[in-house]
Amino acid sequence: MPALVTLTTDFGEREPSVAEIKGVILCGCPDARVVDLGHQIPQGNVMEAAFFALRSVPRFPQGTVHLFNVAPGPDTIIASTLGQQVVCPDNGILTMLSHHHDIDAVHRVPGPEATPGSQQIFYGRDVFAPIVARLAGGAVPAELGEHRDDMALLDVARPERRSETQVLGEIIYINRFGNLVTNIHETDLANCEVQRVRAGDFTLGPLRNSYDEVPPKMPLSLFGSAGYLEIAYNGDRADQRLEYGPGVLVTVSVEPRVS
Amino acid sequence: MPALVTLTTDFGEREPSVAEIKGVILCGCPDARVVDLGHQIPQGNVMEAAFFALRSVPRFPQGTVHLFNVAPGPDTIIASTLGQQVVCPDNGILTMLSHHHDIDAVHRVPGPEATPGSQQIFYGRDVFAPIVARLAGGAVPAELGEHRDDMALLDVARPERRSETQVLGEIIYINRFGNLVTNIHETDLANCEVQRVRAGDFTLGPLRNSYDEVPPKMPLSLFGSAGYLEIAYNGDRADQRLEYGPGVLVTVSVEPRVS
Amino acid sequence: MPALVTLTTDFGEREPSVAEIKGVILCGCPDARVVDLGHQIPQGNVMEAAFFALRSVPRFPQGTVHLFNVAPGPDTIIASTLGQQVVCPDNGILTMLSHHHDIDAVHRVPGPEATPGSQQIFYGRDVFAPIVARLAGGAVPAELGEHRDDMALLDVARPERRSETQVLGEIIYINRFGNLVTNIHETDLANCEVQRVRAGDFTLGPLRNSYDEVPPKMPLSLFGSAGYLEIAYNGDRADQRLEYGPGVLVTVSVEPRVS
Numbered sequence: 002m003p004a005l006v007t008l009t010t011d012f013g014e015r016e017p018s019v020a021e022i023k024g025v026i027l028c029g030c031p032d033a034r035v036v037d038l039g040h041q042i043p044q045g046n047v048m049e050a051a052f053f054a055l056r057s058v059p060r061f062p063q064g065t066v067h068l069f070n071v072a073p074g075p076d077t078i079i080a081s082t083l084g085q086q087v088v089c090p091d092n093g094i095l096t097m098l099s100h101h102h103d104i105d106a107v108h109r110v111p112g113p114e115a116t117p118g119s120q121q122i123f124y125g126r127d128v129f130a131p132i133v134a135r136l137a138g139g140a141v142p143a144e145l146g147e148h149r150d151d152m153a154l155l156d157v158a159r160p161e162r163r164s165e166t167q168v169l170g171e172i173i174y175i176n177r178f179g180n181l182v183t184n185i186h187e188t189d190l191a192n193c194e195v196q197r198v199r200a201g202d203f204t205l206g207p208l209r210n211s212y213d214e215v216p217p218k219m220p221l222s223l224f225g226s227a228g229y230l231e232i233a234y235n236g237d238r239a240d241q242r243l244e245y246g247p248g249v250l251v252t253v254s255v256e257p258r259v260s
Numbered sequence: 261m262p263a264l265v266t267l268t269t270d271f272g273e274r275e276p277s278v279a280e281i282k283g284v285i286l287c288g289c290p291d292a293r294v295v296d297l298g299h300q301i302p303q304g305n306v307m308e309a310a311f312f313a314l315r316s317v318p319r320f321p322q323g324t325v326h327l328f329n330v331a332p333g334p335d336t337i338i339a340s341t342l343g344q345q346v347v348c349p350d351n352g353i354l355t356m357l358s359h360h361h362d363i364d365a366v367h368r369v370p371g372p373e374a375t376p377g378s379q380q381i382f383y384g385r386d387v388f389a390p391i392v393a394r395l396a397g398g399a400v401p402a403e404l405g406e407h408r409d410d411m412a413l414l415d416v417a418r419p420e421r422r423s424e425t426q427v428l429g430e431i432i433y434i435n436r437f438g439n440l441v442t443n444i445h446e447t448d449l450a451n452c453e454v455q456r457v458r459a460g461d462f463t464l465g466p467l468r469n470s471y472d473e474v475p476p477k478m479p480l481s482l483f484g485s486a487g488y489l490e491i492a493y494n495g496d497r498a499d500q501r502l503e504y505g506p507g508v509l510v511t512v513s514v515e516p517r518v519s
Numbered sequence: 520m521p522a523l524v525t526l527t528t529d530f531g532e533r534e535p536s537v538a539e540i541k542g543v544i545l546c547g548c549p550d551a552r553v554v555d556l557g558h559q560i561p562q563g564n565v566m567e568a569a570f571f572a573l574r575s576v577p578r579f580p581q582g583t584v585h586l587f588n589v590a591p592g593p594d595t596i597i598a599s600t601l602g603q604q605v606v607c608p609d610n611g612i613l614t615m616l617s618h619h620h621d622i623d624a625v626h627r628v629p630g631p632e633a634t635p636g637s638q639q640i641f642y643g644r645d646v647f648a649p650i651v652a653r654l655a656g657g658a659v660p661a662e663l664g665e666h667r668d669d670m671a672l673l674d675v676a677r678p679e680r681r682s683e684t685q686v687l688g689e690i691i692y693i694n695r696f697g698n699l700v701t702n703i704h705e706t707d708l709a710n711c712e713v714q715r716v717r718a719g720d721f722t723l724g725p726l727r728n729s730y731d732e733v734p735p736k737m738p739l740s741l742f743g744s745a746g747y748l749e750i751a752y753n754g755d756r757a758d759q760r761l762e763y764g765p766g767v768l769v770t771v772s773v774e775p776r777v778s
Contacts, residue, residue: 002291007279013559015695017574018744020527020556024578027554031580032520035554036286036294038279041272056276060283060385062290123744126578177274226277226382261550268538295545295553297538300531315535319542319644321549436533485536485641 003032004137007061009053010070010125011042021126022068029134038067045072047093048247051155052174052182055097056227059083066136069094073124075112078152079132079142081105086142088132090124093155097173097184100159108146160185168193168253170230172200172245179238180231183251187228193255198222200232200251203243212236262291263396266320268312269329269384270301280385281327288393297326304331306352307506310414311433311441314356315486318342325395328353332383334371337411338391338401340364345401347391349383352414356432356443359418367405419444427452427512429489431459431504438497439490442510446487452514457481459491459510462502471495521550522655525579527571528588528643529560539644540586547652556585563590565611566765569673570692570700573615574745577601584654587612591642593630596670597650597660599623604660606650608642611673615691615702618677626664678703686711686771688748690718690763697756698749701769705746711773716740718750718769721761730754 006026012018019040026033038057042050050071058067063084076091082104087095095104110132113122122128132145142148160170160183170185181200198205209221212235220239225231230253233239240246265285271277278299285292297316301309309330317326322343335350341363346354354363369391372381381387391404419429419442429444440459457464468480471494479498484490489512492498499505524544530536537558544551556575560568568589576585581602594609600622605613613622628650631640640646650663660666678688678701688703699718716723727739730753738757743749748771751757758764 005286005290007282009279013695014555014557015559015561017557017571020525020571020575021578021745023525023554023556024575024580027523027583028578028580031523034293034552036282037273037296037555038282039273039276041274043274053276053279057279057283060280060287062283062287065286126744177272226385227280264545264549266538266541293552295541296532296555297541298532298535300533302533312535312538316538316542319539319546321542321546324545436531485644486539 003034004030005036005062005065006033006133006137007036007038007057007065007067008040009038009042009050009057009068010040011044011046011050011072012040012070012125014040018123018125021123022070022130025126025130026134026137029131030137033134033137042071047072048155048157049174050094051097054087054094055101058085058087058098059102061085066133068125068129068133070125070129073128077110077112077124077128077132078149079108079110079136079146080152081142086136088129088136091153093153095152096155096157099154100184101186104152106142107149107152108142109149110146157184160189162189165257166255168255170251170253172247172249172251175240175246176225176231178233179240180225180233181239181243181245182225183230183232185230185251185253187224190230190253190255192258194258195253195255197254198230198232198251199254200243201245201249203245205232262293263289264295264321264324265292265392265396266295266297266316266324266326267299268297268301268309268316268327269299270303270305270309270331271299271329271384273299277382277384280382281329281389284385284389285393285396288390289396292393292396301330306331307414307416308433309353310356310416313346313353314360317344317346317357318361320344325392327384327388327392329384329388332387336369336371336383336387336391337408338367338369338395338405339411340401345395347388347395350412352412354411355414355416358413359443360445363411365401366408366411367401368408369405416443419448421448424516425514427514429510429512431506431508431510434499434505435484435490437492438499439484439492440498440502440504441484442489442491444489444510444512446483449489449512449514451517453517454512454514456513457489457491457510458513459502460504460508462504464491521552522548523554523580523583524551524651524655525554525556525575525583525585526558527556527560527568527575527586528558529562529564529568529590530558530588530643532558536641536643539641540588540648543644543648544652544655547649548655551652551655560589565590566673566675567692568612569615569675572605572612573619576603576605576616577620579603584651586643586647586651588643588647591646595628595630595642595646595650597626597628597654597664598670599660604654606647606654609671611671613670614673614675617672618702619704622670624660625667625670626660627667628664675702678707680707683775684773686773688769688771690765690767690769693758693764694743694749696751697758698743698751699757699761699763700743701748701750703748703769703771705742708748708771708773710776712776713771713773715772716748716750716769717772718761719763719767721763723750
């Protein structure tokens, strides 16, 4: 079956940047099946791209080739994970994916050299798309770059079990409803009963299952549909009510669940 | 030929919700051809989704499997119509489609049971996408759900011929230009000459063929490109000028056309 | 391999217009591979569509069929260029493409006749999509329209070498960052050293390679990633700072590069 290629960028769709990338991929691998994942990542927001990668990549079948174009720089990597390949800048986009899934190999593809007085390099079109086309056509990463032992990571901690009764994480992302999404996944709290959730100076009680378990305009914490702990308001935006954002620490107090 | 699958949601494209749905469908049916119809339905707006379904589904070839994810709840249905299948919540999304086309069968797929303290169910990914993948792979609805005799319908009347000289309908939708779109289709006024269009307290004369038949900032009524009667302003937004919205009754006074 | 079809429109994605077009194409050519290029062209902005076509069409493989739906009118054309076909209104969308690439043939497809009192013609769905489906299915333009010797062009000059030391162009487009994008391409300044860039009353020195070569909030000119000369501000919007827009003349003073 022709290779599946996905595209995630911060280009929006008004300008032809995504169109150019698609054309280059389809010239290089004419039978590629190109699927848009999203082009509305806020410009240059690597943290949000990292969360996007964490949620989307594991859902795709083996053999898929993903292109992530957010804040590219001179270093480009091909990461092999879950039987798939991700082509992206070496800027931390795969940080959260690597917290939850094995990255089996990373290959670094040398960047093009900028020519003074020449046009800016459009990494998505000039660097990532040709690599994606070659991978979609059956090339292996070792043909395209050199193997490395590491990749850049964002300064976002893995959620950490501090003690029997504390799990520490942080806000990584504000979603479109204004919810404060943390890096603490349902599985990080397995076999625990949550007693309290504390973000900065703000404390909430046990987790709720749905918004309507609290009165209108009142706060709650719950697992979002991706399985990550979120702080939200019923009918209001948590980001505006609390003025917290990415990086704020979140402490969850738990008690072991008696099974 | 591999099955054609379409996606319509209210998720927007900033978050990876649509991406997750695509991944699940492509894991379940690796050769499905996934086509985006639109992800900008206003959140939870079933009426607008219903109008979207009415306009889009009949344009697609037999064998297409459509996924509509707007305001899902515990009940999921598979509706067979026009040789195609629509997977959606049982919340009225197919109301207007059913006014104009036969729904040949409805099958109900039981929802998942929520686990207390667990993540919210993401119906699009966890319920609709696996059903769509199975249908795209050749399963028949009877393998996936139980046959039912009805489905939920929105409280929107079919346009009604009240008398020789009156057709009654209502505003169902405000489009992106602020036009008030009604449920009265061109075919509901076949062989008639429209004398007046009345919406709430507001009365307009005969239909126009184009905006420039009235002076700037003046109102008119005309058939939109989908064939539905619209109330519009030349160079202005009817929704702001008239402050009418969905649910307002519209009466069209007609005279039989002498043929 | 099944034909590749691309879609570029000014419809946005909230309404089902693009969905209807896709359905009609897929009914007419069931194995077409439909790729979205962009649906966020500002409504009716033929100049921006022309720039979009210039940047995107040349990136696609031979045999691709492109649909551009911006400001359609009674005349529809099929333009053959670069081994591809473009179906679009005869309103100048291909002006800039024709400045840089040969248009090998233009065929005019007669428009439908509007029926008084009937719905507005939806050109994208009713005219362009059936043509695209036929071309994607293997029809040749001569089966669909009559050959013509010309097509409509926008009133935008080709960049012009006025003398040894002057290249004249104009602003054609404001991009989403507020940069003033000109029609002067890198290749128009080949073998030259740029001394000054003058837009209206405003003068800038030599070209820069990147934004950070000037202090914050200061202006610069550089080649954008498409290779066109842009006037920008480091960390600010040039369109707001300068209040210049499309049509403003730009003069580039150059000296031949000693090679």
